[in-house]
Amino acid sequence: MAQPMKIRATMQGESADVKVLISHPMETGQRRNERGELVPAHFITQVTATLNGKAVMSAQWSQAISRNPFLGFKVKGARPGDKVAVSWVDNKGDKSSIETAVAAS
Amino acid sequence: MKVKRRQFLQVAVGASALAALGPHAARQAGAAEWNKVGFQAKAVEQALESLGAAGAVPSKDVIVKAPDIAENGAVVPIEVTSKIPNTRSIAIIADKNPFPLVAIFEFANGAEAYASTRMKMSATSNVRVLARADDKFYTASREVKITIGGCG
Missing domain, CATH: 1.20.5 (Single alpha-helices involved in coiled-coils or other helix-helix interfaces)
Incomplete structure (x- = not known):
């Protein structure tokens, strides 16, 4: 069940500034629904980012990352046109990924 | 044929x-394996131990950008940066969250020791950031006041 993602990568000085938005409920497992039942935890556990296929950033997340997560990171030495890809997987095994080219500033 | x-x-x-x-x-x-022990720890000390960061040294080169007061604990913006050379990873801990360890970011191949995200905080609390460089840990923290907790 792939969820929509958005990505933007723009040169900022010598680095590519990458911003990612992910649609995901990020349920903590502590919230109760209208009937008072605990909503099971459902959250992204790992996010990985590559530049031209090379790993640059990987993150491990807990349920404390906000719903519809935002992630920003920077990669030095990137050039306009380079390919940035970001993918995630959650605690239920759902996953998604997105790719973009770095834009000149 | x-x-x-x-x-x-x-x-x-x-x-x-x-x-x-x-x-x-x-x-x-x-992707290093998900730090289950750390993420399921309910005490800050346990979380620190899971990272191997128990003896982290305070440093001005670890920079935590977060609001002094966040009205909504469900969405607290946070930006972390380490100016320490060879920083390989940065972890975020919100002391009073039910599970304090929030996230770990690891950097390689030119990624700057920087990450920006939004997190949930259940109550006003100290937020500490741990940067790992050359197998040593450096830390900085700041308090974020929460008007409405973001546990739900």
């Missing part, structure tokens, strides 16, 4: 080469 068989062979060889590459490529992409 012969041509077809040759094509088939080429594809088959290509596929097996890829398969051989597969696990290695996955390992290179290097």
Whole structure:
């Protein structure tokens, strides 16, 4: 069940500034629904980012990352046109990924 | 027929080469295994221990950008930066969250020791950031006041 993602990568000085938005409920497992039942935890556990296929950033997340997560990171030495890809997987095994080219500033 | 068989062979060889590459490529992409012990820890000390960061040294080169007061604990913006050379990873801990360890970011191949995200905080609390460089930990923290907790 792939969820929509958005990505933007723009040169900022010598680095590519990458911003990612992910649609995901990020349920903590502590919230109760209208009937008072605990909503099971459902959250992204790992996010990985590559530049031209090379790993640059990987993150491990807990349920404390906000719903519809935002992630920003920077990669030095990137050039306009380079390919940035970001993918995630959650605690239920759902996953998604997105790719973009770095834009000149 | 012969041509077809040759094509088939080429594809088959290509596929097996890829398969051989597969696990290695996955390992290179290097996502360290999810730190279950740390993320399920309910005490800050346990979380720190899971990171190996119990003896972290306070440093001005670890920079935590977060609001002094966040009205909504469900969405607290946070930006972390380490100016310490060779910073390999940065972890965020919100002391009073039910599970204090919020996130770990690992950097390689030119990624700056920087991450920006939004997190949930259940109550006003100290937020500490731990940067790992050359197998030593450096830390900085700041208090974020929460008007409405973001546990739900």
